[in-house]
Amino acid sequence: MRLDVILRVLAKLLIPFAVMFASYVQFHGDFGPGGGFQAGVIVAAAVIFYGLIYGLPSAREVVPDVLVEAMIAIGVLVYAGVGVAGLLLGGNYLDYFVLDHDPVHGQHRGIFWVEVGVAITVSAVMLKIFYVFAGRRRDAGGEDS
Amino acid sequence: MLSQHLPILLVVVPLLAAPIIVLLRRSFPSWLVATLASIATLAIALPLLARAVSEGVISYAIGNWPPPLGIEYRVDAANAFVAFIVSLIGVFVMPYCRHGVSSEVRAEEHYLFYAMMMLCLSGLLGILLTGDAFNLFVFLEISSLATYVLIAMGRDRRALVASYQYLLMGTIGATLYVIGIGLLYLQTGTLNLADLAVRLPAMGDPRSTLAALAFITVGISLKIALFPLHLWLPNAYAYSPSAVSAFLAATATKVSIYVLMRYFFTIFGETVVFDARYTGVILLALSLAAMFIPAVVAIFQTDVKRLLAYSSVSQIGYITLGISLNSVGGLTAAVAHLFNHALTKGGMFLVLGGVVLRLGGSALDRMAGLGRTMPIAAFAFVIGGLSLIGIPGTAGFVSKWYLVTAAMAEGQWWLAGAVMLSSLLAVIYVWRFVEVAYFREPPEGLPPPGEAPLTMLLPALAMIVACVWFGLDASWSGSMARAAAEALAGGWK
Numbered sequence: 001m002r003l004d005v006i007l008r009v010l011a012k013l014l015i016p017f018a019v020m021f022a023s024y025v026q027f028h029g030d031f032g033p034g035g036g037f038q039a040g041v042i043v044a045a046a047v048i049f050y051g052l053i054y055g056l057p058s059a060r061e062v063v064p065d066v067l068v069e070a071m072i073a074i075g076v077l078v079y080a081g082v083g084v085a086g087l088l089l090g091g092n093y094l095d096y097f098v099l100d101h102d103p104v105h106g107q108h109r110g111i112f113w114v115e116v117g118v119a120i121t122v123s124a125v126m127l128k129i130f131y132v133f134a135g136r137r138r139d140a141g142g143e144d145s
Numbered sequence: 146m147l148s149q150h151l152p153i154l155l156v157v158v159p160l161l162a163a164p165i166i167v168l169l170r171r172s173f174p175s176w177l178v179a180t181l182a183s184i185a186t187l188a189i190a191l192p193l194l195a196r197a198v199s200e201g202v203i204s205y206a207i208g209n210w211p212p213p214l215g216i217e218y219r220v221d222a223a224n225a226f227v228a229f230i231v232s233l234i235g236v237f238v239m240p241y242c243r244h245g246v247s248s249e250v251r252a253e254e255h256y257l258f259y260a261m262m263m264l265c266l267s268g269l270l271g272i273l274l275t276g277d278a279f280n281l282f283v284f285l286e287i288s289s290l291a292t293y294v295l296i297a298m299g300r301d302r303r304a305l306v307a308s309y310q311y312l313l314m315g316t317i318g319a320t321l322y323v324i325g326i327g328l329l330y331l332q333t334g335t336l337n338l339a340d341l342a343v344r345l346p347a348m349g350d351p352r353s354t355l356a357a358l359a360f361i362t363v364g365i366s367l368k369i370a371l372f373p374l375h376l377w378l379p380n381a382y383a384y385s386p387s388a389v390s391a392f393l394a395a396t397a398t399k400v401s402i403y404v405l406m407r408y409f410f411t412i413f414g415e416t417v418v419f420d421a422r423y424t425g426v427i428l429l430a431l432s433l434a435a436m437f438i439p440a441v442v443a444i445f446q447t448d449v450k451r452l453l454a455y456s457s458v459s460q461i462g463y464i465t466l467g468i469s470l471n472s473v474g475g476l477t478a479a480v481a482h483l484f485n486h487a488l489t490k491g492g493m494f495l496v497l498g499g500v501v502l503r504l505g506g507s508a509l510d511r512m513a514g515l516g517r518t519m520p521i522a523a524f525a526f527v528i529g530g531l532s533l534i535g536i537p538g539t540a541g542f543v544s545k546w547y548l549v550t551a552a553m554a555e556g557q558w559w560l561a562g563a564v565m566l567s568s569l570l571a572v573i574y575v576w577r578f579v580e581v582a583y584f585r586e587p588p589e590g591l592p593p594p595g596e597a598p599l600t601m602l603l604p605a606l607a608m609i610v611a612c613v614w615f616g617l618d619a620s621w622s623g624s625m626a627r628a629a630a631e632a633l634a635g636g637w638k
Binding site for chain 2: 069074077080086094096097
């Protein structure tokens with residue numbers, strides 16, 4: 001397997017840019033096309049790409065299963081937490097107006113954290129699906145009920 | 146300050162509990178969080194119901210965006226009462242899970258089980274409280290997806306197939322529902338249910354409204370398991386873990402029935418649904434078919450869980466019969482049976498779960514001599530069975546009484562006879578259990594199994610006692626059912 005050196009080098013070159021593009025999609029999502037879902041998918045795609053080239057075990061070393069599962073939950077908590085923050089600051093659930101002195105800033109802040117939550121959960125779910133399907137034969141060994 | 150946020154808190158508490166449980170990962174803390182969350186939902190649902198009955202419609206604007214624009218939660222006596230039923234069942238089922246689940250779900254999946262229960266609870270409550278047609282679909286998907294996972298967690302391998310079957314049918318149902326609301330949105334430009342109720346009559350009675358009505362009715366009927374669309378239900382209930390069977394039998398189909406009633410009476414209005422066409426007759430025919438055919442099938446089941454599942458399909462027939470009468474009396478009977486059947490069937494599945502834990506299976510043959518080896522469980526099961534039949538003194542009698550009275554008020558005397566005849570079929574399938582449990586010798590050479598652990602027995606007995614309680618004193622449940630029926634028929638004015 002010496003011949004895949006091109007793939008390995010290219011992957012090393014491309015993955016940082018993929019992650020950077022994901023953060024552009026994430027943070028520019030307020031003004032242009034993009035947002036948490038798309039950014040989450042791109043981050044997950046970067047890790048999946050790493051897993052395809054360097055093998056599933058090394059991908060699992062970089063992003064372990066426990067972390068992936070925790071991220072699924074944390075993203076939901078962040079999203080729901082924004083709603084609860086609105087409640088605590090005296091507004092309704094998911095009320096972004098009260099998150100800042102200036103209501104427009106409040107809207108901005110609210111959607112920012114919601115998109116962060118979405119990105120975390122989406123990337124983790126994508127990875128989880130990849131891990132489950134790719135690791136099926138290795139983990140299960142026939143018993144998978 | 147907190148009281149104005151009750152509608153949203155009811156949905157958010159279990160929704161927050163689910164990810165917290167996933168982070169905890171250990172079985173016992175997960176169970177503790179789930180149980181506390183379910184108690185909290187009941188503590189929220191009770192004052193919400195009291196307020197909805199005394200004050201009428203409560204509206205809550207999510208994100209402080211005023212209603213037809215933003216998502217609105219709209220609570221009245223009808224959905225507050227069904228939400229109360231769902232959270233009450235949650236409080237019975239969650240403590241039961243501690244031992245009930247340990248033998249049926251793999252230990253490393255326990256936290257996922259509890260997380261799914263919380264998501265399912267949150268989804269069902271969301272369907273009930275939301276006043277937005279599309280938000281309703283989202284919650285329908287949340288609760289359904291959680292349900293598919295819960296069913297697949299059953300230890301029998303056939304649970305996977307049952308779950309897949311339900312997934313296919315449920316997805317078709319949800320798709321039809323979305324097509325329906327898509328048509329309504331095209332016509333009226335709104336997704337807010339109260340706004341739809343105002344705008345639809347002004348549209349007259351065009352073909353696209355009818356198409357929307359047809360899509361929504363068939364889609365929701367799939368989730369209800371109305372007679373010819375019930376094929377997913379017996380396997381789903383039979384192979385899922387016992388606690389899940391109890392929870393689903395008592396809540397999932399009931400919530401869908403509420404949705405159907407809401408669309409029929411509040412949104413489309415009875416003039417469009419019943420007066421202008423044959424919906425009433427079709428629903429009546431299907432309800433009658435449901436009361437008889439699955440009841441006969443139940444008689445021939447060799448597995449008690451499947452027997453109860455077919456009996457559920459048959460009991461749903463009584464509820465839809467109440468809807469098809471198109472009167473406040475009929476709706477009262479439907480809502481009352483929703484409550485009484487939830488208690489009865491939930492209690493019976495919980496008792497059965499304890500029996501399955503001790504005997505290792507739910508085949509009828511294994512229950513031989515159960516009256517002697519597990520006397521409390523067998524007796525509780527028989528009391529539940531009496532309520533299914535509708536013996537006076539049990540909750541089942543009360544709702545059948547309402548149903549027969551409502552049918553007679555409409556001049557449909559023969560329906561009273563049909564209800565009686567169908568109850569006789571229930572006598573037969575309940576008798577099959579009595580015969581095996583009390584008139585057969587317990588298998589020899591095996592140590593007597595003993596009663597189920599207290600954490601399982603107590604919630605199960607509590608539900609059976611509630612079933613007798615609301616059979617002897619129906620004044621509270623009856624008045625709530627009446628308030629709910631009036632709220633449904635009166636519309637959101």
